[in-house]
Amino acid sequence: MAEKEKQQGLTEKKEGDFSEWYNQVVLKAELADYAPVRGFMVVRPNAYSIWEKIQEGFNNAISKMGVRNAYFPLLIPKSFFEKEAEHAAGFEPELAWIESDNKDVEERVAIRPTSETIMYDSYAKWIRSWRDLPFRINQWCNVLRWEVKQTKLFLRTREFLWQEGHCVYETEEECEKEALLFLGEYKRLCQELLAIPVIGGEKTESERFAGAKRTFTLEALMPDGKALQMGTSHNLGQGFARAFGISFLDRNAKENVPWQNSWGFSTRLIGALVMVHSDNKGLVLPPNVSENKLVIVPILFEKGKEKVLKKARELEKKLSKFTPILDDRDSCSAGWKFNEWELKGIPLRLEVGPKDLAKKQVVLVRRDNGKKEFVKEAGLAKRVPEVIEEMQKALFAKADAFLKENCVEAEAWPEFKKALSEKKLVLVPFCNTPECEESIKEETTATSRCIPFGQKPLKGKCVKCGKPASLKAWFGKGY
Amino acid sequence: MAEKEKQQGLTEKKEGDFSEWYNQVVLKAELADYAPVRGFMVVRPNAYSIWEKIQEGFNNAISKMGVRNAYFPLLIPKSFFEKEAEHAAGFEPELAWIESDNKDVEERVAIRPTSETIMYDSYAKWIRSWRDLPFRINQWCNVLRWEVKQTKLFLRTREFLWQEGHCVYETEEECEKEALLFLGEYKRLCQELLAIPVIGGEKTESERFAGAKRTFTLEALMPDGKALQMGTSHNLGQGFARAFGISFLDRNAKENVPWQNSWGFSTRLIGALVMVHSDNKGLVLPPNVSENKLVIVPILFEKGKEKVLKKARELEKKLSKFTPILDDRDSCSAGWKFNEWELKGIPLRLEVGPKDLAKKQVVLVRRDNGKKEFVKEAGLAKRVPEVIEEMQKALFAKADAFLKENCVEAEAWPEFKKALSEKKLVLVPFCNTPECEESIKEETTATSRCIPFGQKPLKGKCVKCGKPASLKAWFGKGY
Numbered sequence: 026m027a028e029k030e031k032q033q034g035l036t037e038k039k040e041g042d043f044s045e046w047y048n049q050v051v052l053k054a055e056l057a058d059y060a061p062v063r064g065f066m067v068v069r070p071n072a073y074s075i076w077e078k079i080q081e082g083f084n085n086a087i088s089k090m091g092v093r094n095a096y097f098p099l100l101i102p103k104s105f106f107e108k109e110a111e112h113a114a115g116f117e118p119e120l121a122w123i124e125s126d127n128k129d130v131e132e133r134v135a136i137r138p139t140s141e142t143i144m145y146d147s148y149a150k151w152i153r154s155w156r157d158l159p160f161r162i163n164q165w166c167n168v169l170r171w172e173v174k175q176t177k178l179f180l181r182t183r184e185f186l187w188q189e190g191h192c193v194y195e196t197e198e199e200c201e202k203e204a205l206l207f208l209g210e211y212k213r214l215c216q217e218l219l220a221i222p223v224i225g226g227e228k229t230e231s232e233r234f235a236g237a238k239r240t241f242t243l244e245a246l247m248p249d250g251k252a253l254q255m256g257t258s259h260n261l262g263q264g265f266a267r268a269f270g271i272s273f274l275d276r277n278a279k280e281n282v283p284w285q286n287s288w289g290f291s292t293r294l295i296g297a298l299v300m301v302h303s304d305n306k307g308l309v310l311p312p313n314v315s316e317n318k319l320v321i322v323p324i325l326f327e328k329g330k331e332k333v334l335k336k337a338r339e340l341e342k343k344l345s346k347f348t349p350i351l352d353d354r355d356s357c358s359a360g361w362k363f364n365e366w367e368l369k370g371i372p373l374r375l376e377v378g379p380k381d382l383a384k385k386q387v388v389l390v391r392r393d394n395g396k397k398e399f400v401k402e403a404g405l406a407k408r409v410p411e412v413i414e415e416m417q418k419a420l421f422a423k424a425d426a427f428l429k430e431n432c433v434e435a436e437a438w439p440e441f442k443k444a445l446s447e448k449k450l451v452l453v454p455f456c457n458t459p460e461c462e463e464s465i466k467e468e469t470t471a472t473s474r475c476i477p478f479g480q481k482p483l484k485g486k487c488v489k490c491g492k493p494a495s496l497k498a499w500f501g502k503g504y
Numbered sequence: 505m506a507e508k509e510k511q512q513g514l515t516e517k518k519e520g521d522f523s524e525w526y527n528q529v530v531l532k533a534e535l536a537d538y539a540p541v542r543g544f545m546v547v548r549p550n551a552y553s554i555w556e557k558i559q560e561g562f563n564n565a566i567s568k569m570g571v572r573n574a575y576f577p578l579l580i581p582k583s584f585f586e587k588e589a590e591h592a593a594g595f596e597p598e599l600a601w602i603e604s605d606n607k608d609v610e611e612r613v614a615i616r617p618t619s620e621t622i623m624y625d626s627y628a629k630w631i632r633s634w635r636d637l638p639f640r641i642n643q644w645c646n647v648l649r650w651e652v653k654q655t656k657l658f659l660r661t662r663e664f665l666w667q668e669g670h671c672v673y674e675t676e677e678e679c680e681k682e683a684l685l686f687l688g689e690y691k692r693l694c695q696e697l698l699a700i701p702v703i704g705g706e707k708t709e710s711e712r713f714a715g716a717k718r719t720f721t722l723e724a725l726m727p728d729g730k731a732l733q734m735g736t737s738h739n740l741g742q743g744f745a746r747a748f749g750i751s752f753l754d755r756n757a758k759e760n761v762p763w764q765n766s767w768g769f770s771t772r773l774i775g776a777l778v779m780v781h782s783d784n785k786g787l788v789l790p791p792n793v794s795e796n797k798l799v800i801v802p803i804l805f806e807k808g809k810e811k812v813l814k815k816a817r818e819l820e821k822k823l824s825k826f827t828p829i830l831d832d833r834d835s836c837s838a839g840w841k842f843n844e845w846e847l848k849g850i851p852l853r854l855e856v857g858p859k860d861l862a863k864k865q866v867v868l869v870r871r872d873n874g875k876k877e878f879v880k881e882a883g884l885a886k887r888v889p890e891v892i893e894e895m896q897k898a899l900f901a902k903a904d905a906f907l908k909e910n911c912v913e914a915e916a917w918p919e920f921k922k923a924l925s926e927k928k929l930v931l932v933p934f935c936n937t938p939e940c941e942e943s944i945k946e947e948t949t950a951t952s953r954c955i956p957f958g959q960k961p962l963k964g965k966c967v968k969c970g971k972p973a974s975l976k977a978w979f980g981k982g983y
Contacts, residue, residue: 058626060577061584062613067626070572070641077573093549094556098539099615099646099663105540122603123615128650134541136578136602136615147537147546156835162549167578167646171607184578356635 033364038305043249048178050299054308054369057178064176064183071369072179072295074316076186079294080165082218083188086210090203092161092190097143099167103133105142108268112141115235119170136169141236141261141287144191145269154274155195158283159203163190179296180253180504187291190258193283195275197260200284201239204258207288208241211256214290219298220311220421221245222428223255224450224499226475231459234287238262244474244499246428247300250448252474252501255297258288301424302393308370309393311420312413318347319409320371322362324378325355336377340387340405347409349375367392372416373409391416393423434497441488441500445471450501452477454485454494461490465500474499512843517784522728527657529778533787533848536657543655543662550848551658551774553795555665558773559644561697562667565689569682571640571669576622578646582612584621587747591620594714598649615648620715620740620766623670624748631672633753637762638682639672658775659732659983666770669737672762674754676739679763680718683737686767687720690735693769698777699790699900700724701907702734703929703978705954710938713766717741723953723978725907726779729927731953731980734776737767780903781872787849788872790899791892797826798888799845803838803857815856819866819884826888828854846871851895852888870895872902913976920967920979924950929980931956933964933973940969944979953978 037046056072106113120135194200215221228240237259263282275281302309323337341351376388434452435441444451476498487494516525535551585592599614673679694700707719716738754760781788802816820830855867913931914920923930955977966973
């Protein structure tokens, strides 16, 4: 059994080879698997259920904001990509085209890498008057980008699942206001559901979405010191509307060009979730995204076995709203079961054995800190949701403390480089030119993450070139 | 206004050019639109919300049956299709292949037409022992089949959305039992949610799914006399398991080949919904699949306008659990609004005007039969759900009566042909050979729909060839 239990768990540590540890957690917790085609992945039920929790939470939020879900086609004609020049240049290298032999298509078509173009072609038909605005649509779908960089489960795969929201407005003011509102919903989702703190801000020109006027982002810091983009929203300006012929009769009965925003996050969030919270025993899941909040493990001896099992089933029923797993298998030991459910990240473990039975109590164990407590059966229905909430909050607090510890400011170049080498996110005065950003990247491999919101105007010197800097920007290494 | 209102509605009648009427309902109720690539469609929010209701209902049902959702890759290697010969032959002509120039792929890949092959490749890695069985996974996704037949919104498009369930079992008995259980869930969905009666049975050899041992189906009858397949489940036997190397250690510690079933329905159900219930005013939706159960139209005159609007807003709040639409637009008449919401299929209309205000009542109008009733405001919260239930039941009863009227039996060939020409579904004694089925199709264009469940053994003569027939089968024309 010792040998078997050893194989069951992780063989690499989080503080060791982080990347290998991450892959092991993803594979062994059965979140995902490699697909037969290189760079693709299978999202297994343990991860898909997290995605469903994210969908449910986000759908609730956006439906209140007047957004409706729809579905647009997978295949996009070549000419559509070419209508918006910057957009075309951004996505062209990663497109997967369909072989057109024997296909009755008028032109070459590719699998969507994102859906601006195909959606806006329809928008041009549908939108007529200011009365149709704001016009807000979201879709949940798969997209495909033929990445040449090394792929990584959840973080960078050629196909991924995401949501993409696409809205149209009468004025730029309203457009940008809502782009920021949607970013606010992403923040809420990251913090309240995923228990991951984020830094919000604007992307620099170099990091902007292809075709956007402004890109807003949320950045999180992973335990290996790399920054991860959690979600972005874009003020697209009027460029796409012009390119796709979207216009509307305004309140003065004049033909006018509307403003657009788009916003998206992907299954990459699941990768972030794994990296931030998990440990050397395996997956740790914030209870709010866990399908099963607890696992019930009856401690079985030959004597009194039936009574313990009966109690376990009773508890399963009593706690049904937490969708407990009852692990009544005969084929493995309680220790094996503990390891398995820790590996798979079930937030709470409830143990019940013959001694507990006599005392009318159970043992409740928290996955994140291993803390055990004896809870009287009569108080269980009250205590379980409390512990769930405590754990959800503790995970956020821990991640937040880590973020704060690893966010530093620097004014001078050596100081900046030192902080980067210590795997920090570094806030520096920056001249905000693409040339300077490129030279920082060349020398350090770090990229600008964002220009944080709510800055006071600065009279500083750029950390790299020394020229005047009117703002500060976060730099860090990415994936 | 008269001119405008005329344009607003349908210009074709259900009893006229049925196909044109159908297209108009779909387009004008804003359920779908044509996509820029031929044979593809855009699913607009009014239809996508129906799909979400279907997903919600079905997810609830299957999660109780131990099915978990997952997501498998969009692209499938060529060699996978070739592993199961019949399956390959069935789908090969409709595959869309990816151009492989500059793609680092080991072999040609195509967009999934269905996911048996790519899923079972993973299953072979994951399934080890009888303890892993039954193994039940479902996925909601898009699939692509490059149809050469004329496409039609929802009914036949090259890309469509669907669910596909794929389960693995120790024994054939269990496998087939559950294939029928899933079919039973489809029936419940059709009848209780969509209010569409169906006939269940087994497909003949010619109509069987490519690679299946047995295919079970639910067939519905559309108002134009054509039969529509609503959902199918398949006993796949052991063929795919052998082809993909799925095996398990059985209870006697012997390596064994498991049994599999798969089952699916698609957005085609939305097409059926439109055809069965809608009328010459537009869409009629069973309340159970309608996102908004009612629309509130305040009847506004200059005098007392504010009071009426205030009451309408009060009612909107009071009835919020029915997600009402409040149509308080100033820009169009009450009559225009009535027409618009009838076109879009909102189940109930609630009118409130100055006279109603005085009498503390509202007018409630049912979309399906136009029946008006005055309801005292105090009784509204009780009456609305009653009327919703009445309407849901009435729609099913009407469709069921139509089905019963148009299902006939025939023994002799002339009688059979006459019934088909009268657009009936016809139950006939059948020798159950592919050759005879082909000759029936050639002469009548009708195909076998299913061999109904629960038949008594028959000693009859085949309606076509006169040879012994031990069963009866339903025949009808399809899309």
